[in-house]
Amino acid sequence: MTRIIISSLSHFILLIGILIMVVPVWMIFASSTHTSSMINMNGLQIFLGDSFYENYLRVLLYQGGFFKEITALKMFFNSFIMATGVAILSVVTSLMAAYALVYYRIKHATLLFWIIFITILVPLELRIFPTYSVMAELNLVNSYFGLIVPISASAIATLFFRQFYKTVPDELLESAKLDGANTWRFFVDFLFPLSKTMIVAMLIFMFVFGYNQYLWPLLVTTSEQYWTVVMGLKMMSGSIVHRFAFVMMSMVPPILIIIVLQKHFIKGVFQDK
Amino acid sequence: MSFLDLKNVTKIYPNGTKAVHETSLSIDEGEFMVFVGPSGCGKSTLLRMVAGLEDITEGDINLDGKLINEVDPSERDVAMVFQNYALYPHMNVYNNLAYGLKNRGIDKETIEQKVNDAAKLLQISDYLQRKPSMLSGGQRQRVAMGRAIVRNPKIFLFDEPLSNLDAKLRIQMRLEIKKLQQKVGVTSIFVTHDQVEAMTLADRLAVINNGIIEQLGTPIEIYDNPKSLFVAGFIGSPQMNFLDGNLKNKILSAEGFEIKDINTDFEGEVTLGIRPEHLSQTENGLINLNVDLVEQLGSDNLVYGQLKNKKDFCYRCPGNQTIEKGSNLSLNIENNKYYIFDKSTGKRVN
Numbered sequence: 001m002t003r004i005i006i007s008s009l010s011h012f013i014l015l016i017g018i019l020i021m022v023v024p025v026w027m028i029f030a031s032s033t034h035t036s037s038m039i040n041m042n043g044l045q046i047f048l049g050d051s052f053y054e055n056y057l058r059v060l061l062y063q064g065g066f067f068k069e070i071t072a073l074k075m076f077f078n079s080f081i082m083a084t085g086v087a088i089l090s091v092v093t094s095l096m097a098a099y100a101l102v103y104y105r106i107k108h109a110t111l112l113f114w115i116i117f118i119t120i121l122v123p124l125e126l127r128i129f130p131t132y133s134v135m136a137e138l139n140l141v142n143s144y145f146g147l148i149v150p151i152s153a154s155a156i157a158t159l160f161f162r163q164f165y166k167t168v169p170d171e172l173l174e175s176a177k178l179d180g181a182n183t184w185r186f187f188v189d190f191l192f193p194l195s196k197t198m199i200v201a202m203l204i205f206m207f208v209f210g211y212n213q214y215l216w217p218l219l220v221t222t223s224e225q226y227w228t229v230v231m232g233l234k235m236m237s238g239s240i241v242h243r244f245a246f247v248m249m250s251m252v253p254p255i256l257i258i259i260v261l262q263k264h265f266i267k268g269v270f271q272d273k
Numbered sequence: 274m275s276f277l278d279l280k281n282v283t284k285i286y287p288n289g290t291k292a293v294h295e296t297s298l299s300i301d302e303g304e305f306m307v308f309v310g311p312s313g314c315g316k317s318t319l320l321r322m323v324a325g326l327e328d329i330t331e332g333d334i335n336l337d338g339k340l341i342n343e344v345d346p347s348e349r350d351v352a353m354v355f356q357n358y359a360l361y362p363h364m365n366v367y368n369n370l371a372y373g374l375k376n377r378g379i380d381k382e383t384i385e386q387k388v389n390d391a392a393k394l395l396q397i398s399d400y401l402q403r404k405p406s407m408l409s410g411g412q413r414q415r416v417a418m419g420r421a422i423v424r425n426p427k428i429f430l431f432d433e434p435l436s437n438l439d440a441k442l443r444i445q446m447r448l449e450i451k452k453l454q455q456k457v458g459v460t461s462i463f464v465t466h467d468q469v470e471a472m473t474l475a476d477r478l479a480v481i482n483n484g485i486i487e488q489l490g491t492p493i494e495i496y497d498n499p500k501s502l503f504v505a506g507f508i509g510s511p512q513m514n515f516l517d518g519n520l521k522n523k524i525l526s527a528e529g530f531e532i533k534d535i536n537t538d539f540e541g542e543v544t545l546g547i548r549p550e551h552l553s554q555t556e557n558g559l560i561n562l563n564v565d566l567v568e569q570l571g572s573d574n575l576v577y578g579q580l581k582n583k584k585d586f587c588y589r590c591p592g593n594q595t596i597e598k599g600s601n602l603s604l605n606i607e608n609n610k611y612y613i614f615d616k617s618t619g620k621r622v623n
Contacts, residue, residue, distance in 0.1 A: 171359035174326050179420075180347040180376035189372070193363045 025251075032056075032244035039240050055245045064236065069224040072232065072246060078147075079211055079229040080253060085148035086210030087203045094154050094202070095195075098161035099187055103173070113162060120155045124216060132219055142223045151209075151216055157202045164195055200265045208254045229253075275299040276460055277323070277428060282332035284318050284484075292318040294484040295332065300462070300477075305454050308464045309471035310481035310507070316464045317432055319481070323462065324430050325349050337427055347376075352421035353430040357437060358413050360405040366392075366416050367401040370423045377424075391423040394453070411442050418450070422457060429454070429461040435470060447473060468508050472496070480504045502619035505546045505612055511575055511587050516545045517616070525613065529581050530559040532611070539615065539622040546612035549575070549589040558603035562586055567596050576602070 027044045034049030060072045097116070101109050124131075131150045132141075140146035168191065176186050192199075217228045227235065229250045236243050277300040284293040292315040300306045308316040321327040323334060325346030334341050341349050352373075361369050370388045379387075392398040395415040405413055414434060421429050431450070435443045451474050454461050465471050471478055472492040480487045480495060480503070488495055488504045499505035505513050518527030520543045525532045527545050552560070561581060568575040569592065576588040576596055588604060590596070613623040 169357065169359065171355045171357055172361070174324075174346075175353065175355060175359035175420075176361075176372075177326070177346045178324060178349075178351065178353050179373035179424075181372075182347070185376065190361065190363075 028244050029248050032241050032248055034241060036239035036241045051241070055241050056249070059238075059242050059245045059249070062238070062242075064232070064238075070227050070232075072229075072249065074225070075227050075229045075232045076249070076253070078144075078226055081144055082147045082213070082217070082228055083207045083210035083253070083257075085144065086152050086213075087207040089148060089152035090154040090157055090206045091199055091202050093152065094157035094161050095192075095199070097158045098165055099191065101158075101162055102165040103183070103186075113158075116158055117155050119153075124151060128215065128219060135220055140220075142221055142226055144226075146220045147217055147226065147228075148210075150220075151213060154202075154206060157206065160198060160202065161195065164198055165191065168194065197265060200261050204258055204261050204265070207257050211254055276302040276304075276337060277462075278333075278335040279319075279323075280333045280335070282319070282322060282334060283330045284315070284322060284327060285330045292484055293322070296484070296486055298479065298486065298489070300460060302460055303458050305451070305461045305463065305474060305476040307471045307475035307478050308462065308481055309468055309478060310466065312466055314481045315484035316466075316481045318484075320353075320430050320432055320462055320464045323428070324351055324353050350424075350427045351430055352424050352426040352428075353432060354417045354421050354434040356433045358405075358417040358434075360413060360416055360420075362405055365402050365404055366397060366408070366419075369405065369416055370419050373420065373424045387423050387425075388419075391419045394422065394456075395419045410438050411446060414438065414446055418453065422453075422459075425459075427460065429459050431461065431463040433465055434463075435465070436467075443470075450474065469510060472508070478508075480507060482507075499546075499612060500621050502544060502546070502614040502621075505614070505621075509548055511549050511589065513546045513548050513612070514586050516547070516580075516584065518543050518545045518613075520613065520622070528584060529561075532559070532606075535613065535623055537613065537623045539613075542616040543622065544614045544616050544619075546614065547606055548610065549587040551607050551610040552588045552590075552604045553607050554590070554594075554602055555605045556603060558605040560586070560604040560606075562588060562602040562604055564596060564598055564600050564602060567598060578602070 027046060030048050031039055031045045032055055033052040034045050035051050038049065039045065062071060064070055064072070100106065101113050106112065135141055135146045135150065140149075172190060173186060176190055181189060211228075212230060213228070214230045214234075217226070217231055221227065221231075233247065233250060236246055277298075279296055279298040281295045281297055282293060283291070283295050285291050294315075296319060298306075308319060310316045318327055322329050323336075325341070325344065329342050336349065336351075361372065364372065367388055370391060371384050374384045374387060388401070389398070392401055395418060397412060397415050397419060400408060400412060400416075405416065408416065417434065434450075435446055438446060447470055450463075463471075463474055465474075475492050477490060478492050478495050479489045482503050488500045490498075492508075495504060495508050499508060502515075506515070516528045518525050519541070520535065520537070521540050523533070523535045523537070525535055525543065525545060532545075562576070562578040563580075564576055564578040566577040568577070572592050574590050574592055574594060574596060576590060578586055578588070580586050588602065596602070611623075612621060614620060615622050
């Protein structure tokens, strides 16, 4: 009996938690399907209205910004390029760095790793001016390269891959050597497939990280052509329903990435274990 | 020159530990050589130097007439079976076997042919599509051997491959390895710390201690004629009994009995070794044993007890004899099968 009470109580608490998370999002979504005069007069709405297509299409295609050069569609494109670039580049560099640190006979590899690792304590905000000045010197302001590269070295991802490589038994490497695998083949045929799950997890993580960047894109882009979605959230002007619609759409890419990659992620987890 | 030649091979680790001391050894083509010794004796290091997984500090290793000191492991044409098998966890059995062949640029049909032949030989044809995690210990062991066989290497190296198996399976796989080696006829080196495994598998046996080969010979030579105290104690189960004694004028006095007319000129402190199976019960025998414990194995009884001076002693007798705990046995050494070692050097003197 007490077990049932405890169980229903905990479910009740969880339900409240879910409601706290979901209700605001739902209300924004519901409100974004009404006309702005409706919202202005009656406040936020719980039930769906009938201006969905009208509002969302307008937001996607409206020429915004100070110079009317950018549409939401283009912002999504920019954000996608940036987030994908950051995800892929940081996973690739971390994989290679971890491989070198673990498998090559580098003197003081552990010390080197910890030096890389403590860069976690130096957030982007702290190094933003020197980084900007480097980009400016190299003439990379207002380019995808400038958006992506400076934030694509991930100490956390390096840590994860390094710790994983350390758990791979030495015999696997030795056996592969005797089977004629060179360093490159060992990476491609063994470490890469074995760390697939982790690679997918890191891709998701770094994609969301890249997508959520605000300060760096704000600084390194002066042309509206390179605005990203998160910047757009701040810059958006217009009526409240259109802003709501934009907020809703801005949530879609990270969720989509998680849904698409999660399948591989979970599959990998179950196959390897 | 024989097939595999080790000349004064020495291994010193960067931290100064000397794992292998100037070891020289020749192995003939098709021979099954076993390195046996306690853990940390350098037997695995020696094997890994042949494989190329450890650098050679000094000395030469020649394989099939070619100096291979500096040859990369992938080009030595050796195959190794590891203690934990080191199967590739993300590849199915077929690809585990085929991987080494693929790296050698062999065409697909030949690979398929070779893998299927090896699988048939090892009776793993039914599991070719499975991942290693879905196989039992014995099956994994077979796959590991298949991976070695399929490449048709110059030499097989086994690094304690049976120690992860349960006792019954170990005996079964031991037989299979021996049969397989005879069938395939590939020169093999097998490293183990289990002397029964060593005795049963080896054509020749190298007993290694502290990085030195203490004795090299056929299993029966080593059993019958151990050249040092270490070898005598290591080979044979249950272990040889050792008694302290003194040798003078060809007379050995030990623990309350004497043996006369010993065939040696050595004089001084010695250790007398007697195998438990080389004793028999008689009246007025040399040795008096107070029985503490009897282990009945069915075929044999292992009788443990103490001599007059409280020294532990073991006697092995046929299983049909009943021996009571607490009884007193009078034992004689059969056919003068005893071994005398110099106590200070451990060298055999008789």
